[in-house]
Amino acid sequence: MNLDFSDDQKFLQSEAKKFLEKEESVKKSRKVLESEESFDNDLWKKIIKLGWTGIRIPEEYEGLGLGHLELCVIAEELGRHLAPVPFSSSVYLFTEAIIKYASEELKKEILPKLVTGEVVGTIAVTEDFLAPTNNNIKTEVSNELISGTKIAVPDCEAATHSIIVCKSSKGLDLRLVDLSSKEVSINQVENIDGSRGHYSIEMKQAQSSLIGDEGNGWILYESIINQAAVLFSFEQIGGSQAALDMAVNYANERYAFGKPIGSYQGIKHKLADMYVALTLAKSNSYYAAWALSSESSDLPVAAATARVSATKAYELCSKENIQTHGGNGFTWEYDCHLFYKRSKLLSLNIGSLANWKEKLISNLERSNLN
């Protein structure tokens, strides 16, 4: 029985923590928020240098060839420190999709460049102000040429490539597009969490290459986000812990009516509720990490369970952290809003809470809980 990370993995995590503290990642996140940029290029370069973008890339493609568990501990730290980098888009989604579904030729071309940072990826699916489904994708491919518009695509400022979910004669496909081609135009869209960017991608007869089987795109997309959900959960529990720590510190330091506000049960019980939600999310994320790393058939259920719990925990911890800080929590100056905004960005980036609850229940129906 061992539902815990190994000593090596814990060491990797503590090194990641030290690095992100030294880099003042949270300050950098605020700097990005207050600038025109949508990521911190300097921090991103250092992360690439540490090899984190190649953690899961096999050694034959010049990566580190490590497992998903190593990625989980890194994700938790990126979440705790609000790292303003396109890691989730490029590593959890794009790189994993290439490793799992791209042709050998594409892998040889792309994977080594993901390690060096020459290629940075994202994934584009949404087209309108509603949840994308296998019925509402209009972007179309014919003779390898894609046309259509995607909105709410994360992290395009850094990205050189995107996987596009699009319609073909066989159904839905996943296709790789080079974002620098002249048939593609990218526009930054103002968003709620300016420490990470959102973009629209407009494609007019843009060249593309198929990833995975034709007509199978939606199933592949679902499988990619099931994997990514586990890694997102770790970012979310890292962020939840940081928000809870912030609230606990403030509750110890701030006095009202002659004593620390943390001695009042109104605050205590709020913070205990945050701890309870975080503990449930953490335990479910650990189980999902096991399911992911051992390629268990339980992954769809385990990932959705982790994702729902982690989304709920981060939303609770980040909003009640503001509440604990009172008026200060509502100011731009305090960091509370950085966590509040990031919690929403992470909770929507691969689909909303309602969506993941639905995935959980339909997977349970399929696996026949009873």
Place this chain on the structure above:
Amino acid sequence: MDFKDTPEQAKFRKTCREWLEKNAKLKTGVEKNEFANIDFLQVAKDWQKKKYDAGWAMLHWPKEFGGIGASAIERIIWAEEESKFNVPKGIFEIGLGMAGPVMMEYATDEQKARYLPAMAEGKEIWCQLFSEPSAGSDVAGLRSKAVKDGDNWIINGQKVWTSGAHFSDYGILVVRHDPNLEKHKGMTFFFLDMKSPGIEVKPIKQITGGSSFNEVYFTDVVIPDSQRLGEVGDGWKVAITTLMNERLAVGDANGADVEDAFRWAKKQDDSGEPLINNKSVRSSIADWYCEANGLKNTKLRTMSALSRGETPGPEASITKIVSANKLQNIGAFGMDSLDMAGMLKTDDPEIQSFQNAWLGAPGLRIAGGTDEILKNIIAERVLGLPQDARADKGMPYKDIPSGNS
């Protein structure tokens, strides 16, 4: 990460399993109350005796008191396996879980030899006499009196919420020996024979209609000083040992869980459509699934630490808060799904399980530390927040306002 037992653990699990298969019946899912209409106390005693003879009753206790000196992880493995079988529960937990550890730590060797094996065997049942009408969450506010009289103590006062007092042979008791001292300092701890003259036990009727708790009245009850546990004035320190054991013992709430809600929602039709097709039902079941599995996986994390011989983190402190509230919500869901008929008593075991959950859960949210007290404990001991201001701090007990005298 892996979920495998070590070879030794697997061997131990197999031994547990084989003995249980020989001596008990596996649970089937929806349990009918097999123990209704029979002498439950006798059935429970017989089962306890059977376990004791085979070494399973208190397996982590030393051999001399009837255990097999099992490790923490082996104890969990036994509990996991036993929980898969339909065996009588609810009679011995308090004595074995709370009186046992206190006797083990504070009783003399002769007393241990006399009482512990009989307790483990189920021959003698123990209860815990702490709470009082004016001392619930603030147990240290208790006022039952002990007055020294030669080699004896004379006890007067009243205890309440005493589970099983009506069938207990012995009890552990904390009382006030000096009201002039600060409240935590003026208490002393004893064990006593529940058949002593001057003890009167009155059952309390609960909202479920049943009575598992009692009021216990003491009128000039005599306890020999040799039955004091700990020094005079150490009552609170000794009581805390028991309370910490209680908070571990009162863990997962038994009763209707997410699997039951899910099965019910698939089966139960609401105007021609199964309930599971209803979005709000799906959302609630998803929440309960995350809670139930969050607890299960939290337990696995605790076991992982024990399995490595380490002390587990504080994560298990969330168990009762989460499971008692989940039980209440699932019970309400089952009843609501029947609309007006949800109020009716019936023989249907599934419907009964929802109604029992709904009626029993309020008690679980209070017993062994209310939700609010448990949240205080998480806030103070896990998160490190300061203690709440105490209006009675440093005051002699007799000067503390109590609102009813």
